[in-house]
Amino acid sequence: MTTDRKTTTIQDVARIANVSTATVSRALSAPDKVSEGTRARVSEAIRATGYTLNQAGRSLRQRSAKTILVAIPDIRNPFFSLILDAIEREAASRGFGVLVLNLYFGHETVRRLQDFLLSNRADGLLLLDGSVDMHMLRELAEQAAEIPLVVACEEIPNSGFHTVLTDNVEAAERATQHLIDLGHRKIAHLVGPDHNVVARERLVGYLKALNRAGLPALPEWQLRGNFDMESGFAASARFLGVADRPSAVFAANDEAAIGFLSGLRNHGLICPRDVSVVGFDDLGVAAHYAPPLTTMRQPRETLGRMAAEALIDLVENPGVIAAPLRIVLRSELVVRESTSRAQIQVTAKAAEIVAS
Amino acid sequence: MTTDRKTTTIQDVARIANVSTATVSRALSAPDKVSEGTRARVSEAIRATGYTLNQAGRSLRQRSAKTILVAIPDIRNPFFSLILDAIEREAASRGFGVLVLNLYFGHETVRRLQDFLLSNRADGLLLLDGSVDMHMLRELAEQAAEIPLVVACEEIPNSGFHTVLTDNVEAAERATQHLIDLGHRKIAHLVGPDHNVVARERLVGYLKALNRAGLPALPEWQLRGNFDMESGFAASARFLGVADRPSAVFAANDEAAIGFLSGLRNHGLICPRDVSVVGFDDLGVAAHYAPPLTTMRQPRETLGRMAAEALIDLVENPGVIAAPLRIVLRSELVVRESTSRAQIQVTAKAAEIVAS
DNA sequence: CGGCCGCATGTAATCGATTGCATAAACCAA
DNA sequence: TTGGTTTATGCAATCGATTACATGCGGCCG
Structure with a gap:
């Protein structure tokens, strides 16, 4: 309605409402400090002019943006x-x-x-x-x-x-524990990037769980990656080359898990039959992946x-x-279908290792 | 090093460099308008004070943020x-x-x-x-x-x-055409939300492709949804109830496609053996989904x-x-594994429909 | 030598809103 | 009525940077 060729300022409002700029300012930011009648006149003037406050001016004065x-x-x-x-x-x-x-x-x-x-x-x-x-x-x-x-x-x-x-350590520990509870004894971990604190914490949690359960933690079961699908995919190839192949994998995040699963499938392995996988984050796609991904949901x-x-x-x-x-x-463990009980023979084999 | 209890302003810099604020301002925004010596003194003063420009002040004056x-x-x-x-x-x-x-x-x-x-x-x-x-x-x-x-x-x-x-119309047409080229004759579409322009355009493209190929476009093949996985999932149930079930589906976006695939799997159908699905967007997960998703990649x-x-x-x-x-x-069609040639009998049946 | 030009710099107004201080009006109590 | 207190409002400085205009200076040309 009004042309705003020139931006309308608090001055314009003040003039129209027949008050000072100070009053307009107060009417806006401390309405209880101006009388009711004035407040109404100011509101009306604001409506009439289509005034909007200039944030730069306010920021300058108030030192806040x-x-x-x-x-x-x-x-x-x-x-x-x-x-x-x-x-x-x-x-x-x-x-x-x-x-x-x-x-x-x-x-x-x-x-x-x-x-x-x-x-x-x-x-x-x-x-x-x-x-x-x-x-x-x-x-x-x-x-x-x-x-x-x-x-x-x-x-x-x-x-x-x-x-x-x-608490990433604790959550990673619980995620790993979930695999242990399912009877897995050889559990790999897709590690996140070196410089990432979160990745390091999840690695610690993984190791703690293994340790507490008295399970081995072979260095070659720690597959380095990058928190993304590509690196999860790449990790799957290395995973296949591991001598004594784990039956379960805890991935540092869902993206890595998904890339990993995609790689497994490429190599003809089926999750969870051949390998159980648990992820981290509960991305939107996790629930609809094939198989639906067991994962730690962060709030x-x-x-x-x-x-x-x-x-x-x-x-x-x-x-x-x-x-x-x-x-x-x-965080909350969301159990879906990418994890299942370990095969009997695997458990037996693991038992030997533990015993040794 | 310097304490910045009070923010340092252009005034401080000016004082230290022994010039006016105008010169400091110019040294910063139009360096060629001040002499080399002055420029150096200003730079030095800036370094010494740790000055950073106050954007609010500049915005106010220049009317730009x-x-x-x-x-x-x-x-x-x-x-x-x-x-x-x-x-x-x-x-x-x-x-x-x-x-x-x-x-x-x-x-x-x-x-x-x-x-x-x-x-x-x-x-x-x-x-x-x-x-x-x-x-x-x-x-x-x-x-x-x-x-x-x-x-x-x-x-x-x-x-x-x-x-x-x-060009969503054209891209949707090409996506649909891809299914037609594979021999599909009954093709459903997961439609995006009503109020969404993009969704409407993709619907138009889908219909154009069918039309051009002389294929039927039954209303019950248009499954309404919402561009998200849940609605794709929900659509799969309706899809199964369709009397003369299509052999292929063009989803208005990848999320819907993924939800749909997840639903199909729940019902025991296998993609692409039973149903071919093409998505739209090429989300990161598309390449690593099971099966890897054929989709239109938007740049x-x-x-x-x-x-x-x-x-x-x-x-x-x-x-x-x-x-x-x-x-x-x-956009670019990325062919992966969620689409395959239609079964012979389907083609034959479709031919009858076309002929009728 | 004088006038003119252009460069480097300074002076001060300006952008729009806020706010400390001053003032006026209204109200209250004694 | 008077002194004091509260309430509503105005005045004008202020935030920090930019920029139109003014000034001074050196050089160049005729």
């Missing part, structure tokens, strides 16, 4: 999309925008993060990453000591950062929501949180 | 993540930030978009959506006539918006990149693009 920065190692990874979704919902409900940033490595990355944070484009940082190198983080922490920061999905030991995550929505909540709390009242926050969520 | 807004119908949908990734890369390389916004429906959504755009938080809008209702768009277009807008993935007829998309990275490019061009020099831009990309 009403925006959080979400740094993601790889947006393409479907694991993150649910989390991002939850973050966006939570942020939106609290009036915050969400800037996303793909993390590449090297200190160029740090510069970009800094740029956003120190330049008042974002009020806080939500770091979704299991692969940040320490150098980078130290730099970031030094330069941005005052900046609200929450790390999600991942633990950065001794960092003192606020953290929202799942991704909750994780994203709580991380965003914590970060925004931090932004809104800085300093109230004394001790570093540490929220640990529990 | 160096940020684009990407509106996504559903971030969780893995189809969008690759596109978002490409957008983010392109934007980053041109110094732009990316704000993401989940689209919900109703006019609340429009208000949120407007808020971002009119409040100078974002300079332009990239709309990734096949489900925007017309009412919303009309409103948006009216209120934000001056705002750079690029629609990706989707065509909004007669809108005059800049558009980057694939998602290219699409995202080009859309971002176009939008940022528009933002950076408004008005230079006279006619509405319209970029149409070609």
Whole structure:
């Protein structure tokens, strides 16, 4: 209706409502400080002009951007999309925008993060990453000591950062235990990337479970990979070459598991008849894969929501949180059809090994 | 090193470098307008103070936020993540930030978009959506006539918006044709959601292919769904109930295809022996599904990149693009193992139908 | 030698909203 | 009535960077 050739400012509203800009501003951000009549006039003037607040002006004055920065190692990874979704919902409900940033490595990355944070484009940082190198983080922490920061999905030991995550060690242990409970005695693990904290934790959990059950943990059963389907696929070839082939595999994530299963099938092996496989994450496709994938479900929505909540709390009242926050969520084993009881002869054979 | 209790401003840099703020500003944004010596002193002062530019100040003055807004119908949908990734890369390389916004429906959504755009938080809008209702768009277009807008993935007829998309009709036709070429004569279609333009286009392509081949297009072969696995799964049950059961299915997207396949398997049918299925999108999992999925691959990275490019061009020099831009990309049929030649008897039967 | 040009830099207004302080009006209690 | 308190509002400074305009200076040409 109104032409907005020139953006309408708070001045225009003030003029039309016959009040000062201060009053308009107050009518918007502290309505109880202006009288009812004035408030009505201001509302009317706003409607008439089609005024929208200029965030840049407000940001400049208030030193806050009403925006959080979400740094993601790889947006393409479907694991993150649910989390991002939850973050966006939570942020939106609290009036915050969400800037996303793909993390590449090297200190160029740090510069970009800094740029956003120190330049008042974002009020806080939500770091979704299991692969940040320490150098980078130290730099970031030094330069941005005052900046609200929450790390999600991942633990950065001794960092003192606020953290929202799942207990990967424990969950990996339970996933492995599930295979043990089914009678498997030789269990391989598709390990995630070396530099990834989460991958390392899952490896630890896997080893703990084996250890506790008194089962062997041969190094050649640890198949290195990359958290993606291709590397899972590649791992399957190596798996076939292992001398004393395991009857079960715990994959560090669902993508690797799926790639692995796809590779197995290529080689004529059938899951779960020949090999049981348990994944991690419960991606959407897990329930509809062939076979439906047994996996550890991370509470991704909750994780994203709580991380965003914590970060925004931090932004809104800085300093109230004394001790570093540490929220640990529990993952849930979802048993589907990619795991089954070990064959008898396998169990017997394993028993010998254990006995020796 | 330096304590940044008080943010350092351009004033601080100016004082230390012994120049005016104007010179510092110029040294940063138009280096060739200051002498070499001065430039060096400014650089040194910047380094010494650890200065970073305050984007809010710049935005306010320049009326630009160096940020684009990407509106996504559903971030969780893995189809969008690759596109978002490409957008983010392109934007980053041109110094732009990316704000993401989940689209919900109703006019609340429009208000949120407007808020971002009119409040100078974002300079332009990239709309990734096949489900925007017309009412919303009309409103948006009216209120934000001056705002750079690029629609990706989707065509909004007669809108005059800049558009980057694939030819869904043609691609759907080719996907269907692939099934026809394999000898299938009764071909069902998993239709996407009603309100979705893309879904409608793919339906049209499917019908065109059938029509051109002189094949029947029974209404009960059009199984309505929602672009997600659950609805594909649900569709499989209805599919089994169809009287004269088709030997092939063209699914409007890979997720529906996967859900459908999962349902088929539940009912004891084997793909492609009993039913051939072709999907759309080529999600990452398609290649590793069981069976690997035949599908139309959309050039998602290219699409995202080009859309971002176009939008940022528009933002950076408004008005230079006279006619509405319209970029149409070609999809590519990826043949894998979920489609195979129709059984002889099916072909014969279909021939009768055709003849009748 | 004088006038003109252009380069490097400075001065100060400006972008739009917020907010500390001042002021005026209204209200209340004594 | 008066002094004091509360409430509503206005004035003007402020956030930090950009930029139109002004200035001064050196060089060049006639």
